Amino acid sequence: MSGAMAAQMVVALLAFTSLSVASELDCKELVKPLLLDSHSPIYGKWVLHVGTWDKQGLQSDLSSVNSSWVELSPSSDSGVITVYWADRLKDDKCLQGPANATISGTTSHTTFVINGHTSYHDGKYYETCSDCLLSEDTTLLPDGKSKGRYLFLFTRTGNLEPSELDTYKKQAECLKFLPEYHFGSTHLCPDERESASPSVSNTESDQTEENTDVSPQ
Ligand SMILES: *[C@@H]1O[C@H](CO)[C@@H](O)[C@H](O)[C@H]1NC(C)=O
Numbered sequence: 001m002s003g004a005m006a007a008q009m010v011v012a013l014l015a016f017t018s019l020s021v022a023s024e025l026d027c028k029e030l031v032k033p034l035l036l037d038s039h040s041p042i043y044g045k046w047v048l049h050v051g052t053w054d055k056q057g058l059q060s061d062l063s064s065v066n067s068s069w070v071e072l073s074p075s076s077d078s079g080v081i082t083v084y085w086a087d088r089l090k091d092d093k094c095l096q097g098p099a100n101a102t103i104s105g106t107t108s109h110t111t112f113v114i115n116g117h118t119s120y121h122d123g124k125y126y127e128t129c130s131d132c133l134l135s136e137d138t139t140l141l142p143d144g145k146s147k148g149r150y151l152f153l154f155t156r157t158g159n160l161e162p163s164e165l166d167t168y169k170k171q172a173e174c175l176k177f178l179p180e181y182h183f184g185s186t187h188l189c190p191d192e193r194e195s196a197s198p199s200v201s202n203t204e205s206d207q208t209e210e211n212t213d214v215s216p217q
């Protein structure tokens with residue numbers, strides 16, 4: 001093939017690409033809620049790669065987070081998922097603790113107690129890349145009204161392919177999130193359940209450098 005032909009093909013390809021970008025997103029194909037049960041592909045340990053929000057006011061809460069991981073496990077009660085979460089804040093403080101999520105259809109409902117504050121969250125999960133967890137989190141005010149939504153993409157390692165990030169952005173657009181993103185680091189809080197310490201929640205845990213370097217299982 002001549003150089004000119006190749007160049008023509010590239011031009012044609014580019015035209016085709018921009019055409020498909022300009023066309024409507026196929027949101028029905030992009031956004032498929034997962035039915036939640038003990039077979040759902042949501043279990044195990046996940047590391048936050050990226051999050052977005054639908055109201056400007058929610059950005060500040062998320063931007064205080066340096067890294068986040070969560071572990072979801074089925075419980076003996078088929079309507080309940082056991083949750084363990086750990087967030088490293090920008091000031092390097094680690095917060096972590098357990099929670100129970102009740103599941104019904106495509107929705108989970110979780111009550112978190114963080115530093116003595118109780119917060120209520122409705123969760124929905126969507127089909128996503130393999131080894132990814134796409135979770136829509138609605139934070140509820142005590143009266144049950146929505147404070148706003150986040151859309152989180154977790155992966156097993158915390159890393160993500162660029163093409164998978166593109167798909168996430170399209171899914172976020174379909175779900176009416178703002179085109180703004182917060183990326184998590186892989187500088188994870190160590191799992192305090194693995195240490196001998198009997199106290200579990202809300203303790204600072206990174207006095208030494210080496211125990212902060214726990215890689216995900
Ligand atoms: C998280 O902390 C690490 C090291 O302290 C820093 O290099 C990184 O930029 C931070 N990332 C975020 C998203 O805050």
Ligand SMILES: *[C@@H]1O[C@H](CO)[C@@H](O)[C@H](O)[C@H]1NC(C)=O
Pocket residue numbers: 098099100
């Ligand atoms: C979760 O539910 C179990 C069983 O009802 C209970 O023993 C446990 O304390 C609950 N954990 C939290 C963090 O609420």
